[in-house]
Amino acid sequence: xxxxxxNNCPNPTGNIAHSGPAINNTSSTxxxxxxxxxxxxxxxxxxxxxxxxxxxxxYLQNSLSTIGIFAVLYRMEEVTSSNxxxxxxxxxxxxxxxxxxxxxCRLNSCQSFLQKPFxxxxxxxxxxxxxxxSSWLVGIFxxxxxxxxxxxxxxxxxxxxxxxxxxxxxxxxxxxxxxxxTTNDCEWSPxxxxxxxxxxxxxxxxxxxxxxxxxxxxxxxxxxVRFGYNQRKLLxxxxxxxxxxxxxxxxxxxxxxxxxxxxxxxxxxxFTYEIIPPPDGKWGVGSxxxxxxxxxxxxxxxxxxMIAAPLGVQSHRExxxxxxxxxYYEFSAILMKKPNQNDTRWATLLDPFSxxxxxxxxxxxxxxxxxxxxxEKYNPFYGYVQNRMKTRGLHHFSDSFWYMYGALLTQGGExxxxxxxxxxxxxxxxxxxxIMVATYSGNFVAFLTVSKTKLPFTDxxxxxxxxxxxxxxxxxxxxxxxxxxxxxxxxxELWYGxxxxxxxxxxxxxxxxxxxxxxxxxxxxxxxxxxxxxDLAMTNNCDLAIATSDILPVQYAIGLPNNxxxxxxxxxxxxxxxxxxxxxxxxxxxxxxxxxxQKMSVTEAKTIELVDIQSGFxxxxxxxxxxxxxxxxxxxxxxxCKRLYRSEQIQRRNSLRYIGTRxxxxxxxxxxxx
Numbered sequence: 001x002x003x004x005x006x007n008n009c010p011n012p013t014g015n016i017a018h019s020g021p022a023i024n025n026t027s028s029t030x031x032x033x034x035x036x037x038x039x040x041x042x043x044x045x046x047x048x049x050x051x052x053x054x055x056x057x058x059y060l061q062n063s064l065s066t067i068g069i070f071a072v073l074y075r076m077e078e079v080t081s082s083n084x085x086x087x088x089x090x091x092x093x094x095x096x097x098x099x100x101x102x103x104x105c106r107l108n109s110c111q112s113f114l115q116k117p118f119x120x121x122x123x124x125x126x127x128x129x130x131x132x133x134s135s136w137l138v139g140i141f142x143x144x145x146x147x148x149x150x151x152x153x154x155x156x157x158x159x160x161x162x163x164x165x166x167x168x169x170x171x172x173x174x175x176x177x178x179x180x181x182t183t184n185d186c187e188w189s190p191x192x193x194x195x196x197x198x199x200x201x202x203x204x205x206x207x208x209x210x211x212x213x214x215x216x217x218x219x220x221x222x223x224x225v226r227f228g229y230n231q232r233k234l235l236x237x238x239x240x241x242x243x244x245x246x247x248x249x250x251x252x253x254x255x256x257x258x259x260x261x262x263x264x265x266x267x268x269x270x271f272t273y274e275i276i277p278p279p280d281g282k283w284g285v286g287s288x289x290x291x292x293x294x295x296x297x298x299x300x301x302x303x304x305x306m307i308a309a310p311l312g313v314q315s316h317r318e319x320x321x322x323x324x325x326x327x328y329y330e331f332s333a334i335l336m337k338k339p340n341q342n343d344t345r346w347a348t349l350l351d352p353f354s355x356x357x358x359x360x361x362x363x364x365x366x367x368x369x370x371x372x373x374x375x376e377k378y379n380p381f382y383g384y385v386q387n388r389m390k391t392r393g394l395h396h397f398s399d400s401f402w403y404m405y406g407a408l409l410t411q412g413g414e415x416x417x418x419x420x421x422x423x424x425x426x427x428x429x430x431x432x433x434x435i436m437v438a439t440y441s442g443n444f445v446a447f448l449t450v451s452k453t454k455l456p457f458t459d460x461x462x463x464x465x466x467x468x469x470x471x472x473x474x475x476x477x478x479x480x481x482x483x484x485x486x487x488x489x490x491x492x493e494l495w496y497g498x499x500x501x502x503x504x505x506x507x508x509x510x511x512x513x514x515x516x517x518x519x520x521x522x523x524x525x526x527x528x529x530x531x532x533x534x535d536l537a538m539t540n541n542c543d544l545a546i547a548t549s550d551i552l553p554v555q556y557a558i559g560l561p562n563n564x565x566x567x568x569x570x571x572x573x574x575x576x577x578x579x580x581x582x583x584x585x586x587x588x589x590x591x592x593x594x595x596x597x598q599k600m601s602v603t604e605a606k607t608i609e610l611v612d613i614q615s616g617f618x619x620x621x622x623x624x625x626x627x628x629x630x631x632x633x634x635x636x637x638x639x640x641c642k643r644l645y646r647s648e649q650i651q652r653r654n655s656l657r658y659i660g661t662r663x664x665x666x667x668x669x670x671x672x673x674x
Contacts, residue, residue, distance in 0.1 A: 016214050028211040029165055030060045032189060033102060033139055035213035036163070037069065040135070040221065042100045044070040048079055048113070053104035053141065060102065076105070076113050099134045106167075107142035114138075114155045129565040132229060135159045135222055141167050146192065150202050158230050159222040160194040163209065187211045193221060196230050228569075229271035234305040236262065236273045237295045239283060241513065243536050243590045244310040244328075244556070258556075260586045261327055261577065262308040265558075268573050276304060282476035282511050283311070292320055294476050299559055306570075307559030310530070312478035316485065322564045325571035326555035327578060332479070333531040334463060334471075334547035335516075337523050338453050349619065352443030361436065365408065369401040372417070372425055376400070381419040394422065407433050458547045463526055464493040470501050471526040472508030472516060478554065479528060480509065494528070520544065530554065542597040 019035075037045060045064065049057035057073055064071040103110060114136075136157055140146065146164055149155075191207040206219040224230055240247040244258040254275060266273055276298075278284075284296025291297070295311070298304045300320045310330070313323045350358060377395035382388055393415050394400045403413030407430055417423050457463045463471055471494065473479040483495040501508045507515050516527040517537055521544075527534075528551065538544045558574070560567055577583065 016216060019214050027056070027059060029056055029139065030063050031213045032163060032209045032211060033060060033137065034063055034067070035209055035215050036137060036161075036191065036221070037064070037100075037102065038067070039215055039217075040100075040137075042069065042135075045072075045100045045102050046074060047071050048074050048076055048101060048103045048105075050076050050105040050109040050113075052106055052109075053139075056104050056139075060104070076109065079113070079116075099130060101134060101136045103136060103138045105138070105140065107140050107144055107146075107148070110138055110140055111149070114157065114160070131156050131232075132158055133565060135225075136161070138162045139165060141165045143167055146203060149194065155194065155201060158196070158224040158227075161206070161221050162192045162194070162203070163189050164192075165189065191215075191221060193223060195224065196227075228269035231270060231272055233272045233274060235303070236275050236306050236308050237278055237298050237304045238275055238307065238309040239277060239281065239295065239511075241310050241530075242533060243587070244532075245308075246590075255590070257328070257583065257586045257590060258308055258310060261558075261574070261583070264577055264582065265570065265573055268576075269569065273308075275308075283309075283474070283478070284317070285476045285480055286316060286320070290320065296321060296559070299561055302561060305561070309559075310556045311559050313555040313557050314478050314481060316481050317478075317559075319562075321562050322560045322567050323557040324560065324567055325574045325578075326557045327574050327583065328556040330554040330556060331531045331550040332529060332552050332554060333534055333550060334457075334460070335520055335527040335529070335534045335537070336455065336469070336525070336545055336547070337520055337543055338545045339456065348447060348614070349444075351447050352440050361408075364432075365404055366401065368425070368429055369397065369404045372400045372404065372422060373397050375421040375425060376417060376419065379419045379421060404429065408436070410434075410437055453545060455545055455547060457526075460490040460494055460528075460551060463547075464490055464497060469524050469526050470497075470505075470508065471528060472498060472501065472510070472519070473528045474513060474516070475509030475511050477511065477529075482552065517541075517544075536591070539592050539597060 047057050047061055054075075061071040061073055103113065105113065134157060136159060138160060140162060142164065143166060146162060149162070188208045188210055190205050191209055192203045193206050194201045195204045196202075204219070204223070206221050206223070207215060207217040209215045220226070238245050238254065238258070240254075242256065244256045245254060246256040246259075247254055262273065278293075278295045278298055280293055282294030284292045284294030286292045286296075292300050295304075295307045295309065296317060299307055307321075310328065311317075311323075312330075313326060317323075353361070372394055373396070376382070376393065382395075388395070392399055394403060394417055399413070399415050403415060406413045407426070410433065417426055456469065457466055463469065473483065483491050483498070486492060486495070498508055507519065510516060513527075513529065513533055516525075516529070519525040520527050521541070531546065531550070534544070534546050538546070558570055560570065
């Protein structure tokens with residue numbers, strides 16, 4: 001909108017955006033200020049004045065009170081850092097972090113006040129937020145040109161709007177007539193706002209206000225509100241944790257999902273940033289006196305403005321810092337090295353069935369064989385058969401057992417049952433054998449095609465119960481805090497184990513995940529940490545495996561100072577980013593494609609190697625060995641039987657010789673008989 005100026009008096013044209021409230025017995029200065037305040041919909045205001053504007057300030061406070069707007073008065077010299085902190089307690093708004101100020105002063109006083117060295121540094125988080133969240137409506141009583149303010153770039157506040165009044169309007173009860181007499185009937189005052197430029201501050205005309213309270217708006221009175229932090233530099237801390245934060249050791253540049261989120265936030269909220277890693281290289285754990293180290297310690301001491309890292313939300317951390325809305329939901333897991341499959345492939349023939357199933361099959365075979373012997377031996381159906389026990393058949397346990405065993409291998413046997421009881425039992429035994437063989441054959445083919453690794457443990461209970469593996473976690477992270485303070489038995493045992501291992505090997509609590517990966521690859525070591533990092537490590541290292549059961553859920557969020565007024569602002573932006581799907585896009589861009597292990601997992605024809613079926617050859621060897629033992633047994637048995645047979649024959653011959661020979665007995669007195 002073009003506003004012609006006649007004799008240095010603006011003559012704006014346009015629609016009236018707002019008409020001031022009807023207030024009787026008020027000055028034109030106060031009426032113009034109230035018109036702007038009501039247009040901005042302020043419900044409370046802090047009125048600051050100098051020695052020359054006390055009359056107008058009191059007048060303004062009384063007029064605001066009549067229309068229901070809360071106002072509190074402060075002299076400029078009374079506005080100290082401590083009083084600014086107290087304003088938040090007296091603020092009746094629902095949003096105590098948003099303060100509105102109206103300053104009435106001469107030009108020199110305003111310059112001194114607006115650049116007054118209050119402590120707005122990051123150590124005073126609430127005062128620091130006033131640089132962005134406060135709005136300043138300044139009424140300057142001076143005849144000089146306000147362009148002098150443009151050369152002063154030391155005003156820290158973003159939102160400053162200025163209305164200029166002639167000096168003669170101070171303490172005048174008939175200001176409108178005074179203005180007419182001194183400014184040639186000029187009744188419009190321009191509203192200017194201070195904007196940011198690359199070389200400092202500048203004045204931008206955004207509207208006009210009439211002495212009767214009418215307001216014409218050309219632009220937003222406080223346009224800087226829409227520009228977030230207005231290119232202020234924030235100090236950010238982070239630590240490498242792929243794929244969220246990745247550090248290029250050559251260029252020292254950061255990348256990753258969290259860094260992309262930080263870039264998007266800096267664009268949306270209009271700030272720049274500088275990354276300052278923690279000197280100790282730790283994430284942050286608290287001591288007994290609630291003093292924290294690492295990145296959280298930096299934030300607790302207000303050395304930085306935020307933490308942009310995969311920082312887990314946790315109750316102990318909440319006592320010294322604030323978290324935004326989570327931007328990623330993570331799970332923890334146990335990483336270990338896969339057991340050597342060749343060590344267990346000798347049992348491939350046994351893998352399709354569990355040990356329990358094999359045990360029940362092994363028990364069923366002799367038991368059912370015994371039942372078949374009973375049914376066949378004592379069945380009256382065979383009562384007419386003479387000398388049946390001297391012939392081979394199912395009424396002998398050995399024949400019955402080998403028949404049942406042959407049926408289990410779908411082969412049958414030489415002898416068959418003729419009785420109804422025996423045939424019925426064999427019928428159902430054959431059905432059982434068909435089911436077992438079909439199940440075994442299908443599973444056996446699957447086991448030969450797909451290698452299935454059996455992990456030594458799948459959860460924390462299994463980890464702490466075994467004695468072969470050591471374990472560790474990322475030190476000075478959320479895991480150390482959780483395990484140290486947990487009351488769950490398995491987590492307490494896990495922490496006790498870490499303390500024991502740490503006494504001889506401090507690397508079990510290393511903050512560097514690469515150290516833990518190296519220990520895992522050496523074997524007999526388990527690493528408890530974030531699952532996403534483990535998935536990334538497994539893309540090109542096929543010797544790693546993850547326990548299937550998740551330990552605990554973790555939420556990643558941006559860290560801000562305790563009681564920070566910026567939490568809602570950042571949370572709203574993060575929610576919008578999540579809804580836009582940018583996190584998933586960044587994940588796909590950063591995640592490696594077609595890793596070595598992903599190629600190996602593709603289903604394809606597989607050549608059966610000797611190691612895959614070695615158990616079959618072992619079985620042949622066992623069979624040959626047993627057959628040799630049985631052959632040796634049969635030789636001995638046969639030899640024993642022959643010896644026994646010969647001894648029986650000798651005894652029989654001796655018995656026959658004794659029976660068929662008459663003894664030669666001479667009489668005692670043979671000579672006498674003669």
